[in-house]
Amino acid sequence: MEDEDDERQQNNQKQKGLIKIPSYQEVFQSSQPKPPPPLFQPSSSFSQAFSFLKSSEFYTPPPPPPPPDNASRQVAQSSASASASASTTSSSSSPYPSTQSRNAILVSHRQKGNPLLKHIRNVRWMFADVLCDYLLGQGSCALYLSLRYHLLHPDYLYFRIRELQKNFKLRVVLCHVDVEDVVKPLLEVTRTALLHDCTLLCGWSLEECGRYLETIKVYENKPADSIQERMDTDYLSRLTHALTAVRHVNKTDVVTLGSTFGSLSHIMDASMEDLARCPGIGERKVKRLYDTFHEPFRRVVSKPTIVQDASIQEKAEPSSVGDNGSMGSAEKEAAASKHGKEPIITVKSALAAAFAKYSEKVGKQDADGERWQN
Incomplete structure (x- = not known):
């Protein structure tokens, strides 16, 4: 027994003299901060955590659900159809998937x-x-x-x-x-x-x-303005747009006419001889231009006027004569309209009438402005 105790003491002394070197993993694990112990240990599910309440005296089981009636079934079906229609309308209103x-x-x-x-x-x-x-x-x-x-x-x-x-x-x-x-x-x-x-x-x-x-x-x-025609606002562009509407008249002819006569009104007043003197404008273009400005807007169609009843009625009805023995202006216009004779309106006369109305309007506006200032 004494020998065994001596051996144990010698082994303990040897072990105390040895220095143990830790491994890399032990050093790394010891250097990592240890998380604090959790205060609450969650269970795997909510029902398991509160399952003890069912065994207590305060717990009562819920009542069973009532069976569905026909009215409730109809309401459920209508709500389902409404949701389906809403989904289809939403899909149709937004046709682009992405x-x-x-x-x-x-x-x-x-x-x-x-x-x-x-x-x-x-x-x-x-x-x-x-x-x-x-x-x-x-x-x-x-x-x-x-x-x-x-x-x-x-x-x-x-x-x-x-x-x-x-x-x-x-x-x-x-x-x-x-x-x-x-x-x-x-x-x-x-x-x-x-x-x-x-x-x-x-x-x-x-x-x-x-x-x-x-x-x-x-x-x-x-916008729609991006595909509309854009025309320049200068006088030459407008003159070109107006005169090139006449057949066989090109932009070079417009420059020649504009430099020769100076304005559209002078071109309209020019005779066929004056138009023929312009270089580059032949007989066909001269006739086209002159006819465009001097022919009437409305073409008079020749109708047969041999009507026996109308001639007999004209002979039977006496003509109304004024005090001075001449027919009145209103009666002349009526007679002219009966015979198909209307005042001839050409491009030149129409533009002259429009310019006259415009000048009268401008004159009235100037007069009203002067009165307002006074």
């Missing part, structure tokens, strides 16, 4: 295989579930129709327009004219489009139809 497709033309799956899609090159397009054939914007759409298909199915366009209802502000009927005899089918298509407030666009080729779709999509958010 913001990326707003800059693209949405094409219906009915148009798969249509060779028109090959000619839509300047605008992106993609297939989608839409009512119309081509959705061109938030409130604009297009229906494609071929006249050859219309001859086979005359009621197709009517049913397609009826499907759209009033969901779109601009409804375009894009008609591809691909038949030779277009009078009767085009009349039917035009009538259907007008009766249902649709805009009809006719294209004689697939490229033209594709260009129509691209243009409507590009100008979707642009």
Whole structure:
């Protein structure tokens, strides 16, 4: 026993003399801050945490739900149908599924295989579930129709327009004219489009139809002023716009006439000899210009005036004579209107009358201004 105790004491002394080196993991774990112990130990579920309440004397089980009546079933069904209709209306009101497709033309799956899609090159397009054939914007759409298909199915366009209802502000009927005899089918298509407030666009080729779709999509958010004609406000531009309306008169002739006569009124007062003296203006242009300014607006159609009853009535009725033995002005005008004789109105006389009224109006405004100042 004593020997065993001596060995234990020697082993303890040896162990006390040895220095133990810790490993890397022990050093790393000891350097990490230890989280504080949690104050509340959550259970796996809420029912397990409060399950002891059911065994207490204060707990009473809830009453069972009553069976559903017929009225409640009808209310539930109506609410379900209302929610379904609301979802469909919301989907129809917002036809664009994502913001990326707003800059693209949405094409219906009915148009798969249509060779028109090959000619839509300047605008992106993609297939989608839409009512119309081509959705061109938030409130604009297009229906494609071929006249050859219309001859086979005359009621197709009517049913397609009826499907759209009033969901779109601009409804375009894009008609591809691909038949030779277009009078009767085009009349039917035009009538259907007008009766249902649709805009009809006719294209004689697939490229033209594709260009129509691209243009409507590009100008979707642009005002109407961007496609209107813009004319300069200077005098030469207005003179050119007025005189080039006459056939065979070009811009070079307008410059020649303007530099020779100075103004439009002098050109209108010029005779055929004066117009012929201008260089570059031949006999045909001179006659066109002179006839434009001096011919009457209304062409008098010669009618047969040999009527026996009218001649007998004129002989029977005495002519009204004034005090001085001459016919009154009102009676002259009436007689002239009976015989078809009306005062001849030409471009020159009409413009002169308009200028006279304008000068009188300006004179009255100046007189009223002077009176107001005084």
